[in-house]
Amino acid sequence: MRPALPAPALYIHVPFCRRKCCYCDFASRPPAPAAVEAYLAALKREAETALASWPNSWEVPSIYIGGGTPTVLAPAELEAVLAVAARFPRTRGAEWTVEANPGTVDAAKLRLLKAAGVNRLSLGVQSFDDALLKFIGRSHTAREACAAWELARAAGFDNLSLDLIYAIPGQTMAGWRATLRQALALAPEHVSAYSLTIEPGTEFGRRAAAGTLAPVSDELDLALYLEAQERLGAAGLGQYEISNFARPGRESRHNLVYWRNEPYLGLGPAAASYLDGVRRTNLSAVTAYHAAVMAGVPPVAEREEATFELARAETVILGLRLVEGVSWERFRQRFGVDLRALYAGPIARLTAAGLLIADERGLRLTPRALPVANQVFLEFLP
Structure with missing residues (x-):
């Protein structure tokens, strides 16, 4: 018999972005009205199905709405996603994070998020170097990133996370230090710093295969990582995971669920779940996801039941x-x-x-x- 596990965390995937970044291999597409309408209808139905068998004792410890870019949705559409999340019972003081990109948030959307109960924002800044932002396909500037940050503070958010990418081809140590200085000037509660990975099927992947894009050297990658460790740590952002740094008590509770190999429920196209020792990944295409859900069929693309041996190994690897x-x-x-x-x-x-x-x-x-x-x-x- 499997030992009892706690109630799952909740993840909702919003598969829409203004445009695809050059490094991105996540399931996302531009938010065409018909696709958004189909997505919202299926998301609501998928949530209703999950809630129909939801144990009375279950309260989710965290909610994370990611993507894609959730804040690319129009206010009424975003409100519909928030309403789905709000239907799940949650613990008192549960962490509720929404991912946002500069250029897709304004004061009205931020008020909407705050009123719904969202208490943490993760802002996808990636860099404060405009040339690098353009190179990787981001649609915002450094100035717009700072403006979005200030809007979030003005809306009352006191738990803000900032995403950064390093080891971008063409990036220098001096440029990375400048980005870290600007990031720290914003006084974030949390910073995620990820090394750029060139994935097959992405724009960067195609360029790399054609020989027109070379990754940075392993030596520079390591030096940039160590620089982030040192500067973020010196500023009071303690490292608590390989790529994540936080002020005391501001660690991402939702991501801790993943790293501790605890259960989570994923809703939406391409969303992953880990429940009762079974990993499932939903269909990634909005049309296929919608068709399955509306037909009353689980929208599962992949399913893997973890053996006891595999669950133990995963718990060690993720925990480390x-x-x-x-x-x-x-x-x-x-x-x-x-x-x-x-x-x-x-x-x-x-x-x-x-x-x-x-x-x-x-x-x-x-x-x-x-x-x-x-x-x-x-x-x-x-």
Whole structure:
């Protein structure tokens, strides 16, 4: 029998953006009226289906509305998405995040979000270098990013997260430092800093395949990462995950659900769920998603039931992304086995190599292992 898990977090995917960024491989498209109408109808129906079997005791600990760009929707459309989210019982003080992009928010939309109960915004700034923003296909400028930030503060949001991308081809250390300085000048509660990954099927992927775009060197990638670690940490944003930094108590509670391998329900095209040990990913095309939901068919594109062995490995790998690591006691309570005994070989090898720390609390990466974490994770794959 599987050990009982807590109520799931809730994720809602909004599959619309003004345009596709050059690096983006997420499910998104421009918000044509017919597509938005179909999406909203299916989202409401999918939520109703989930709520029909929702246990009375379940209260979601967090809500995250992402995309895509949720704030690209018109106010009435955005309000409809918020209304779907609001139907799910949530814990007192639950974190409710909405992703937003500069240029798609104004004072009226921000008031709408605030009135609905949204208490955290994640702003997709990516860079404060206008040339790099244009290069990666973003539709805003650095000035527009700062203006959107100030509008959010004026609307009363006191928990703002800022997304940054580094290792962009053509980026220099001096330029990255300038972006970090501007980011810190805004006094964010949270910063996510991700290394640019060139994915197949994206504009950058096509350019790379054609030989017209080369990624930055591994040495520069690492140097930019270490620079972010140092500057963000010195400014009071403690690193709590490989790519995430926060002021005390402002860590992303929703993302902690993912990293602790806890359950979550995903609604919308391409949304992923992890419930009762089963991972599901919804159909990504709005038309296919709409057709399935309205026909009363689960809109599932992929389904994988995690074996007990895989669930344990995933819990270790995801948990090691966190600076706090994996708790011996939490792992034992969840799986009924001692993590130290289960993975004695990998733990001994990686500890001897200076990549893991095993102490009285649990298992975690050493600071020098954070940039090469994927090498560590391979040791725990079943």
